[in-house]
Amino acid sequence: MQPTFFGHPRGLATLFFTEMWERFSYYGMRALLMLFMITSAEKGGLGLNEDTGGAIYGIYTMMVYMLALPGGWIADNVCGLRKSVFYGACTICLGHLLMAFSNTETFFVGLLLIAVGTGLLKPNISSLVGELYAREENARRDSGFSIFFMGINIGAFVAPFITGYFGEKVNWHYGFALAGAGMLAGLVQYKITEKYLPEERMTRTPEERKKNARTLGIVSALVGLLVLALVFKIVVVDPVWIAKAFVYIIVGSAVLYFGYLLFxxxxxxxxxxxxxxxxxxxxxxxxxxxxxxxxxxxxxLFALRYTDLALGGFVMPASWLQAVPAVGVLIFAPFFAWLWLWLSKRNIDPAIPVKLSFGLLFISASFFVMTGAAYVVMQGQKALPLWLIFTYMLHTFGEICLYPVGLSAVKKLAPQKFAAQLMGVWFLSLSLGNLLAGLLTSNMSNERILRNPGAMVELFLGIAIGVGLAGIVMLVLSKRLRFTNSVIAAKA
Structure with a gap:
């Protein structure tokens, strides 16, 4: 009898633990990244201002999603799924190793390598999960992905406690190194247990793969030279300018692509x-x-500067609060999955646009909560951690409503010959959202807040109202978009 993992193919355990450790490394580093960049050099940080730090943060998180597109292409056309996951994990480990050194240049090269490695690993490991099951095993496959999803959130939950403590309390670079140690653990177990994964099914001939590999090598070399020129200041470019330029590039690309499809x-x-x-x-x-x-x-930044982090005689690291969203997913994702099924059986399941509007309204509510926290700070007090905990829980409810529902809807609504492209465009929306989030961080600068104590209130209230209005618009449009459910039903 073949070994199993909770009744699933044994290969699911290989992928579960690889993804768990990859998410440990990603969220462990992400919890520290912004705090490290804006901390003064005297305290071991980079000493960047919020505008620059936010732009770099936005570019990095944008690239993680954008690079998933070439990552999928590399797997399909060059080296296959299994090797892509392995090479991606190796690249992430190398990136963390460079970030462990107290050197600005190696820090940014390491950050780039982590983004590249994540783009190579993330989409392809999910595809490998699907490869574990026969085409007709829909229910079993869905169950397998649910188990896999739990691994993601276990890694995201544990990471901030470990990397956050060592990064903030001991040395920033120890935190980055520990995040890399997690990825290394995942890489080692992946290689040891890789034998349980299905045989690779290549879609290109060896000659085609060699030709594609040469093309990839040339493009990679050119991009690498440009990046090194930027990192070592042979060419000097303002990160804020780059971030804003990417906003126009992504928006312009999306407009042109949707225009092409429609007309x-x-x-x-x-x-x-x-x-x-x-x-x-x-x-x-x-x-x-x-x-x-x-x-x-x-x-x-609000957690670091304006939140009362004292627990008796111990001051907890600000990054620990980054574990809250993962806890929320682990607790509440099964409840929402049950709720949608329960409503569906009674023919009162909300239409897809309604669920998406719920996601936006939860985010809006969370920033109304943060507006209250900002008012507390305006009174000269520090806010309790409960403000952020409640905010992050509302974020979790919002993501559960929007992300899986939107992903499923795009897959089912896309015209067949453009299905893969439109899935890539969906991830492009995440890239743009991440980039804009980083640019908004400039509003949290100490200078602005000292000059205008109400700046934080304006930032959080502005996001709450803007996202809330978008949610209301989607709710109003949901009647016009209800055909999406009938189209999906017709395709089923």
Whole structure:
């Protein structure tokens, strides 16, 4: 009898622990990143201002999602899923190793390597999970992905406690090194237990793979030279300028692509309606993640500077609060999954646009909570951690409503010949939202807040109102977009 993992193929355990440790490394480093960049050099940080630190944070988190697109291409056209995951994990380990040194240049090269490695590992390990099951095993596959999803959140929950303590209390670079040690543990167990994964099914001939590998090598070398020129200041470019330029590039690309689909691609009326629905979901996703990804940027700064972190005689690291969203997912994701099924059996399951609007409204409510916390700070007091804990729980409710629902809707609504491209466009919305979240961090600068004590209130209230209005618009439009459910039913 073949060994199993909770009744699933044994290979699921290989992928579960690889992803768990990869998420440990990602969220462990992410919990420290913004805090390290804005901490003064005298205290071991980079001493950047909030504008620059926020722009770098936004570019990094943007790249993690954008690089998933070439990461998938590399697996399909060059080295396959299994090797892509292995090379991605090796690249992440190397990135963390460079970040463990007290050197500004190696820090930024390490950050880039982590983004590249994550882009190579993340989409392909998910594809490997799907490869463990036969095509007709839909229910078993869904169950396997649920177990896999738990691994993600276990890693995200544990990481901030370990890397946060050593990073903030001992040495920032120890925290980055420990995040890398987690990825190394995942890499070692992946290689030892790789034999349990299914045989690789290559979609390209050896000749095609060699040709694609040469092309990839040339492009990588050119990009690498440009990055080294930027890092070592042979070419000097303002990170804020780069971040803003990427905003225009992504928005322009999305406008051109959706315009092509709607007016040039020769789609029929039903397919165009599906594309219009996906376009509305794209916009809502950007707005959602612009608020949600404040967790690692402005809300992380709020935890560091304006939150009472004292627990008796111990002052907890600000980064520990970054574990709250993962706890929320572990506790509440099963409840929401049960709720949607319960409502569906009674024919009162909310339409897809309604669920997406719920996601936005939860984010809006969370920033109304943070507006209250900012008012406490304006009175000259520090806010209790409960303000951020409640905020992060609302974020979790919002993501459970929006992310899996939006992902599923895009997959099912996309015209067949553009399905993979539109899934890539969905991830592009996450990239843009992350980038905008980083740029908004400039509003948390000490200078601005000292000059205008109400600046924090304005920031949080502005996000609350803006995202709330978007949620209300989606709710109003949901009647016009209800055809999405019927289109999905027709395709089933």
């Amino acid at each position: 040039v691609a020769g789609l029929d009326a039903a397919e165009r309606r599906g594309v219009l629905a996906i376009l509305s979901f794209f916009v809502m996703s950007v707005i959602f993640y612009m608020g949600y990804e404040q967790q690692g940027s402005s809300l992380n």
